[in-house]
Amino acid sequence: MKKGGEPAPKTRLLRAAAALLAESNGEPVSTRQITQAARVTAPTLYHHFGDKEGLFDAVVAEGFSEYLDAERNLSASGQPIEDLRMHWDNHVQFGLDHPHLYLVMFGNIRPERRPSMVASAEAFLEEVLARAAAAARLVVSPHEAARSMLAANVGVTLMLIAEPAAKRNLELSAMTREAVISAVATDSEGDPTTDTEGTPSVVVAAIALNAALQSSHPDQLSSSELKLFLEWLQRISTRSGS
Amino acid sequence: MKKGGEPAPKTRLLRAAAALLAESNGEPVSTRQITQAARVTAPTLYHHFGDKEGLFDAVVAEGFSEYLDAERNLSASGQPIEDLRMHWDNHVQFGLDHPHLYLVMFGNIRPERRPSMVASAEAFLEEVLARAAAAARLVVSPHEAARSMLAANVGVTLMLIAEPAAKRNLELSAMTREAVISAVATDSEGDPTTDTEGTPSVVVAAIALNAALQSSHPDQLSSSELKLFLEWLQRISTRSGS
DNA sequence: TAGCACCTATAGCAGCGTTATATGAAGTGG
DNA sequence: CCACTTCATATAACGCTGCTATAGGTGCTA
Numbered sequence: 001m002k003k004g005g006e007p008a009p010k011t012r013l014l015r016a017a018a019a020l021l022a023e024s025n026g027e028p029v030s031t032r033q034i035t036q037a038a039r040v041t042a043p044t045l046y047h048h049f050g051d052k053e054g055l056f057d058a059v060v061a062e063g064f065s066e067y068l069d070a071e072r073n074l075s076a077s078g079q080p081i082e083d084l085r086m087h088w089d090n091h092v093q094f095g096l097d098h099p100h101l102y103l104v105m106f107g108n109i110r111p112e113r114r115p116s117m118v119a120s121a122e123a124f125l126e127e128v129l130a131r132a133a134a135a136a137r138l139v140v141s142p143h144e145a146a147r148s149m150l151a152a153n154v155g156v157t158l159m160l161i162a163e164p165a166a167k168r169n170l171e172l173s174a175m176t177r178e179a180v181i182s183a184v185a186t187d188s189e190g191d192p193t194t195d196t197e198g199t200p201s202v203v204v205a206a207i208a209l210n211a212a213l214q215s216s217h218p219d220q221l222s223s224s225e226l227k228l229f230l231e232w233l234q235r236i237s238t239r240s241g242s
Numbered sequence: 243m244k245k246g247g248e249p250a251p252k253t254r255l256l257r258a259a260a261a262l263l264a265e266s267n268g269e270p271v272s273t274r275q276i277t278q279a280a281r282v283t284a285p286t287l288y289h290h291f292g293d294k295e296g297l298f299d300a301v302v303a304e305g306f307s308e309y310l311d312a313e314r315n316l317s318a319s320g321q322p323i324e325d326l327r328m329h330w331d332n333h334v335q336f337g338l339d340h341p342h343l344y345l346v347m348f349g350n351i352r353p354e355r356r357p358s359m360v361a362s363a364e365a366f367l368e369e370v371l372a373r374a375a376a377a378a379r380l381v382v383s384p385h386e387a388a389r390s391m392l393a394a395n396v397g398v399t400l401m402l403i404a405e406p407a408a409k410r411n412l413e414l415s416a417m418t419r420e421a422v423i424s425a426v427a428t429d430s431e432g433d434p435t436t437d438t439e440g441t442p443s444v445v446v447a448a449i450a451l452n453a454a455l456q457s458s459h460p461d462q463l464s465s466s467e468l469k470l471f472l473e474w475l476q477r478i479s480t481r482s483g484s
Numbered sequence: 485t486a487g488c489a490c491c492t493a494t495a496g497c498a499g500c501g502t503t504a505t506a507t508g509a510a511g512t513g514g
Numbered sequence: 515c516c517a518c519t520t521c522a523t524a525t526a527a528c529g530c531t532g533c534t535a536t537a538g539g540t541g542c543t544a
Contacts (some may be wrong), residue, residue: 009491009492028531030530030531030532031531031532031533032530032531032532040492040493041492041493041494042493042532042533042534043491043492043493043494043533043534044491044492044493045533046532046533046534047490047491047492048491051532051533052532052533106400118404140417144413144414144417147401147414148398148414148417148418148421150397150401151394151397151398151400151401151414151418152393152394152397152398152418152421152422153397154397154400154401155392155393155394155395155396155397155398155400156390156393156394156397158348158393158396158397158400159389159392159393159396162360171386172386172389172390172393175382175386175390175425176390176393176394176422176425178425179390179394179421179422179424179425179426180394180418180421180422182421182424182425183417183418183420183421183424183425184421220477221474221477225474229471229474232463232467232471235460235462235463236460236462236463251522251523252522270500272499272500272501273500273501273502274499274500274501282523282524283523283524283525284501284502284503284524285502285503285522285523285524285525286522286523286524287502288501288502288503289521289522289523290522293501293502294501294502
């Protein structure tokens with residue numbers, strides 16, 4: 001197709017648009033800036049992409065296919081639930097790495113005219129969830145699960161993007177991720193052979209019990225026993241690893 | 243201040259902007275449309291609001307205070323968890339009722355310059371959650387819980403707005419809502435004022451923890467401690483009255 | 485050489501947000 | 515009743531935007 005000499009105008013337009021979109025921090029980028037940076041005049045842009053939005057869609061599509069590729073090379077772990085976590089984190093990371101692209105993809109939501117890749121992201125997630133369902137780990141349909149997970153994932157990512165990079169706290173992501181996953185999937189007991197860290201479920205259960213005990217003291221334990229019990233429970237509830 | 247005769251230009255601008263924003267389905271609304279609809283010329287707009295965005299902020303602020311008022315008149319149920327559900331649903335409903343406003347508020351997220359009401363929405367939710375925490379129903383700090391809930395809430399609402407109104411399935415909202423709430427709060431099998439027993443949930447939690455501990459032994463407890471802990475757990479798991 | 489696609493450039497339109505400047509109206513002190 | 519400030523509105527225009535009607539190369543196939 002092309003030697004290394006100089007990319008075709010179409011490519012230059014794509015790169016210039018991507019670069020300017022990345023630099024100018026969320027503010028709109030004009031077609032004139034883009035065409036000038038690509039050393040090209042306006043009609044060239046419209047000849048190749050028909051539209052400013054067409055160009056942006058193309059830019060997004062490029063970044064998005066890169067994202068999807070990364071996802072595809074990700075999900076071979078064999079543990080469906082762990083795959084879900086990885087995809088969630090990958091989604092968030094993609095949003096933080098390419099906030100401009102991400103906002104175009106998910107922030108600019110208009111009924112109709114919404115980038116088709118949102119749908120394909122949903123489809124892909126649904127595929128991963130179907131595998132989880134096949135392993136009898138899902139408690140709802142993959143379709144519903146995918147929508148719920150994607151919605152929460154987008155919400156979290158938008159919120160993280162919105163706040164200054166310094167103050168970002170990924171705990172928000174991890175917490176919401178676990179919330180949605182645990183609502184959608186069974187808590188994957190069962191297969192400890194390969195599982196080195198089943199701790200999350202223990203922690204969750206410990207927290208639950210701890211909370212339950214706050215409102216009702218069981219009479220099966222003496223008060224001194226209960227005191228020590230609660231102390232241990234507290235210790236378990238504080239996850240050490242991860 | 244004003245008779246019923248005719249509103250002041252400032253008011254007319256606000257109303258015209260709100261109306262046009264509502265009608266024109268997500269497409270941008272120009273200042274010229276607005277000023278013309280308000281039977282006013284451009285400088286009047288800039289005199290009163292300084293900016294197009296200033297005008298839009300004012301419009302959003304109006305709708306948002308209405309929303310916040312509705313929320314405030316809502317949260318007197320006395321049951322913190324049920325309050326959370328109501329606020330979640332109210333949030334979603336507001337988004338579906340005023341999608342244009344909603345998108346300006348939560349969709350247009352740019353670092354800096356983001357409408358201050360997002361912060362106040364978060365603060366308000368945190369307030370509700372603080373009440374839940376006071377009732378010992380929270381398993382995380384109200385701050386974190388508020389951020390997580392709001393993120394998921396926004397994500398769900400955006401997704402619902404994005405899809406055609408006919409196809410909207412509020413199940414997505416309910417499902418995600420329960421997921422986040424149950425991750426953030428204890429499941430508080432209703433113990434209203436009368437019944438302070440609540441043993442079932444304790445038993446259930448104990449059983450869950452017991453089960454979880456079977457597959458993964460925490461390293462926070464020594465083996466002898468764990469032995470006694472499990473014994474007590476076993477005792478708690480056995481209902482006294484059976 | 486002619487014809488034909490394809491790609492790019494010149495020049496310009498209508499619309500946008502915004503503003504420098506000027507005019508009107510309304511209250512206040514002399 | 516007049517000067518005076520103060521606020522609110524209007525005229526006209528600037529620089530920018532996305533976009534395009536039209537025309538001019540360029541390289542291929544015949």
